[in-house]
Amino acid sequence: MLKIEHADKTFLAGTPNEHHALCDVSLSLGRGEFVTLIGTNGAGKSTLMNAVSGNFWLDKGTITLDGEDITYKKEHKRASQIGRLFQDPMKGTAPDMTVEENLAIAYARSKRGAFQLALKKADSVFFRQSLADFGLGLEDRMKTKVGLLSGGQRQAVTLLMSTIAQPKLLLLDEHTAALDPSAAEKVLQITNQIVKKQNLTTLMITHNISQALKMGDRTVMMNAGRIILDLSGEERKNMTVPELLELYAQKNNEELDNDRMLFS
Numbered sequence: 001m002l003k004i005e006h007a008d009k010t011f012l013a014g015t016p017n018e019h020h021a022l023c024d025v026s027l028s029l030g031r032g033e034f035v036t037l038i039g040t041n042g043a044g045k046s047t048l049m050n051a052v053s054g055n056f057w058l059d060k061g062t063i064t065l066d067g068e069d070i071t072y073k074k075e076h077k078r079a080s081q082i083g084r085l086f087q088d089p090m091k092g093t094a095p096d097m098t099v100e101e102n103l104a105i106a107y108a109r110s111k112r113g114a115f116q117l118a119l120k121k122a123d124s125v126f127f128r129q130s131l132a133d134f135g136l137g138l139e140d141r142m143k144t145k146v147g148l149l150s151g152g153q154r155q156a157v158t159l160l161m162s163t164i165a166q167p168k169l170l171l172l173d174e175h176t177a178a179l180d181p182s183a184a185e186k187v188l189q190i191t192n193q194i195v196k197k198q199n200l201t202t203l204m205i206t207h208n209i210s211q212a213l214k215m216g217d218r219t220v221m222m223n224a225g226r227i228i229l230d231l232s233g234e235e236r237k238n239m240t241v242p243e244l245l246e247l248y249a250q251k252n253n254e255e256l257d258n259d260r261m262l263f264s
Helices: 045-053 099-112 121-132 151-163 181-198 209-214 233-237 241-252
Strands: 002-011 019-029 034-038 060-065 082-085 169-173 201-205 218-223 226-232
Touching (some): 019 045, 019 226, 034 209, 045 060, 045 082, 045 169, 045 201, 099 121, 099 151, 151 181, 218 241, 226 233, 226 241
Parallel strands (some): 034 201, 034 218, 169 201
C-alpha cells in the first residue's frame, strides 16, 4: 500500500545549518497495517510524514501509494488520498464554523471534488450517525461552532473529517499529545475504532513508548534520520518498555534520555 524506498532529504544543504533529516530510509506498510513510529526529537519522524504528505520533495528516493508513484505529486493532489491529524486539535478545522459545516466541507472536498456547503439530508444523517459512534455526545452538537468544543471533542471531529471518505492512508502526527490523559485515551479508542472499521493503512507518531507497543501492528523506531528498529509479531507482543530501551542503547551506544519520550 505505502512504499518508501531510499528516502533521502537534506535541509539547508551547503550552509552551516545543513541538516541531513532522512538518510536512505525505506519503509513499507501493507494494506490495513497500523504502524506506530517513535524516536527522540529530531529523529526524522515528522520529516518522514511530511515527505509522504507532500510538504516537500525528496532529494533522492521514491514514495509509492497503492501502486502509484507520488514522489513528485503536489501536496493538494495527495490530500484526497491521505488523511492527516496534527498535535494541535484546531489544525485542519474552521473554528468559527459548526461541526456540521466542517464535516460538510471535508465530505464535499473528498467525495465530490468541489466545495459545497449545502447539505443533503442524507449527508446530515450520515454525519450524525458517525458522531454518535464516538460516544461523546457530538451528534447533539452538530450546530455548535468547533472552536467551542473541548480539545478531545475537536480532535474527534478532525479525525472524522480526515477519514469520512475512507482515504488510502491515515497519518497521525502526535494527535493526542496536546490532550489531557482522559481525552487522549478516548481519542485513541476512537482512532482504533475507525482504523479497524475502515481497514485503514495508518502511520502514527507518538512519544509514548508504552502506547507505541500497544497500538497497531508494528512499532518502528527512528534515530538521526534512520530506521533503527522495526518490531512486529511475537517479538513486539512480548517486548517490554525496559527491553525496548535496552535495544535502543545497544543500537546507538547511548541511553534514551529525552524529556519528550514517555515511558508509560
